[in-house]
Amino acid sequence: MKYESQKVAYWYILAALALFGIQVLGGLLAGWIYVSPNFLSELLPFNVIRMIHTNALIVWLLLGFFGAAYFLVPEESEREIWSPKLAYIQLVILLVGTLGAVGSYLVGIHGGREFLEQPLWVKFGILVAAVIFLVNISMTVLSGKRTAITNVLLMGLWLLSLLWIFAFINPENLSLDKMYWWFVVHLWVEATWELVMAAILAFLLLKLTGVDREVVEKWLYVIVATALFSGILGTGHHFYWIGLPGYWQWVGSIFSTFEVIPFFLMMSFAFVMVWKGRKNHPNKAALLWSLGSSTVAFFGAGVWGFLHTLHGVNFYSHGTQITAAHGHLAFYGAYVALNLAVFTYAMPMLRERAPYNQVLNMASFWLMTGGMAFMTFVLTFAGTIQTHMQRVVGEYYMDVQESLSVFYLMRFGAGAAVVIGALLFIYSTLVARRSEIIAPGSANPVPGE
Numbered sequence: 001m002k003y004e005s006q007k008v009a010y011w012y013i014l015a016a017l018a019l020f021g022i023q024v025l026g027g028l029l030a031g032w033i034y035v036s037p038n039f040l041s042e043l044l045p046f047n048v049i050r051m052i053h054t055n056a057l058i059v060w061l062l063l064g065f066f067g068a069a070y071f072l073v074p075e076e077s078e079r080e081i082w083s084p085k086l087a088y089i090q091l092v093i094l095l096v097g098t099l100g101a102v103g104s105y106l107v108g109i110h111g112g113r114e115f116l117e118q119p120l121w122v123k124f125g126i127l128v129a130a131v132i133f134l135v136n137i138s139m140t141v142l143s144g145k146r147t148a149i150t151n152v153l154l155m156g157l158w159l160l161s162l163l164w165i166f167a168f169i170n171p172e173n174l175s176l177d178k179m180y181w182w183f184v185v186h187l188w189v190e191a192t193w194e195l196v197m198a199a200i201l202a203f204l205l206l207k208l209t210g211v212d213r214e215v216v217e218k219w220l221y222v223i224v225a226t227a228l229f230s231g232i233l234g235t236g237h238h239f240y241w242i243g244l245p246g247y248w249q250w251v252g253s254i255f256s257t258f259e260v261i262p263f264f265l266m267m268s269f270a271f272v273m274v275w276k277g278r279k280n281h282p283n284k285a286a287l288l289w290s291l292g293s294s295t296v297a298f299f300g301a302g303v304w305g306f307l308h309t310l311h312g313v314n315f316y317s318h319g320t321q322i323t324a325a326h327g328h329l330a331f332y333g334a335y336v337a338l339n340l341a342v343f344t345y346a347m348p349m350l351r352e353r354a355p356y357n358q359v360l361n362m363a364s365f366w367l368m369t370g371g372m373a374f375m376t377f378v379l380t381f382a383g384t385i386q387t388h389m390q391r392v393v394g395e396y397y398m399d400v401q402e403s404l405s406v407f408y409l410m411r412f413g414a415g416a417a418v419v420i421g422a423l424l425f426i427y428s429t430l431v432a433r434r435s436e437i438i439a440p441g442s443a444n445p446v447p448g449e
């Protein structure tokens, strides 16, 4: 760690890890309700647990992105963060908002739009926190050295924050409501977050493989161009059946097919950099997470996304377990694993220790990734049967659900593996062996940085 203010990232990562734990435990609870439908139905209904599961996911991923930005921007810009104090105020606002949202959900107050259920005051809090963040990080970047990585990161973070405005626009007309809702949900994960992902991945690969910056930058620009070209009009794949004009069926099918390209490029980027790189970085676990993230993102977003994105297919599969299968693997690969890659890279430095407990960390990678892959397969089988029985044969929804119970049991098992993996990750990141503490004040615990 070269700059004192990078320490800010430590607190963001801690908060993110705490919410990560809550998120996967919430998922496991929701998964158990699929097996035993009346479980907790009075005390903590499924919809509340589901909101906590999905909202905690989004908030911790954002906290992770903010933390990653506060960690990597000083190194890239070669200066301290403009105002560490503002960064801490931003974190406090986000945490108060999170507690407020969870508290509201527990007593049944929510906005009802999936992922955007937060009460209005929490939405405003998030907006204020985003503005503080943008000012802080922009001031740092603009007065420091400019690099392609910080340019792309800044662009992604600005655009994703601007899209948050659509969370406030909730028209009476259900078609328009859905249209704006997708502006946030789709244009986050399939456009602006992709830019953030590409920038963070580029930073990690630069550090871990030691390839030339010019090579990294060329890849970065191509990934950004293809992500925006495909992802913006690709939003059309959510406009098929919500009452918008029919041409969206063609626009959405064609452009969302192109969305596979940036994910394929990110995977290729990671492997080519490792192949070309000469550096033998000691933090092998961070490299595993980086390669794993881009690979699983290609399968989860690219392959499982393409599976149901053509309107002829989506007509049958829309809103079935196929969607849930894709949602889990895509979010896990692209954004969960990427965040865990940054945490694995940054935490040893932030705690002034050598990369420790790498074996446990890598075991957590395989447990989580294996669990997620199994969950995805199981839900894909369940979704295929569901699509056929319900949409082709025309059986009743609940009758079909009844016949899928064995898959839901297996999904619970896969989820348990993910939860154990997540707890192992948290343990391996936060609990270090004493003997490996680096003497305070020594320049850097990682040789060759």
Ligand code: HEM
Binding pocket: 023, 024, 026, 027, 028, 029, 030, 031, 032, 034, 050, 053, 054, 057, 323, 324, 325, 327, 328, 331, 332, 336, 411, 412, 414, 415, 416, 418, 419
């Ligand atoms: C890091 C890991 C995880 C990620 C990224 C994740 C992500 C998500 C997302 C995005 C949704 C909304 C899906 C949609 O609308 O199609 C969701 C719902 C859900 N997740 Fe997870 N999840 C994770 C872990 C788990 C675990 C461990 C379980 C345990 C079984 C689980 C069970 C569920 C259930 C039951 C739902 C509700 C599905 C429904 O409404 O039908 N998740 N999760």
Ligand code: HEM
Binding pocket: 114, 189, 190, 237, 238, 256, 257, 259, 260, 297, 301, 302, 304, 305, 306, 308, 309, 310, 314, 317, 318, 319, 320, 323, 326, 327, 328, 330, 331, 334, 335
């Ligand atoms: C990392 C990137 C991605 C993430 C995190 C992601 C996540 C999700 C989630 C959570 C949903 C469920 C939303 C809901 O109904 O509540 C969804 C739906 C969908 N995704 Fe993705 N996705 C990604 C990339 C892609 C890509 C690249 C494609 C196409 C090639 C794609 C195609 C679709 C389609 C067609 C649906 C609608 C499914 C339906 O009709 O029920 N996704 N995605």
Ligand SMILES: [Fe+2]
Binding pocket: 186, 190, 234, 235, 237, 238
């Ligand atoms: Fe989408």
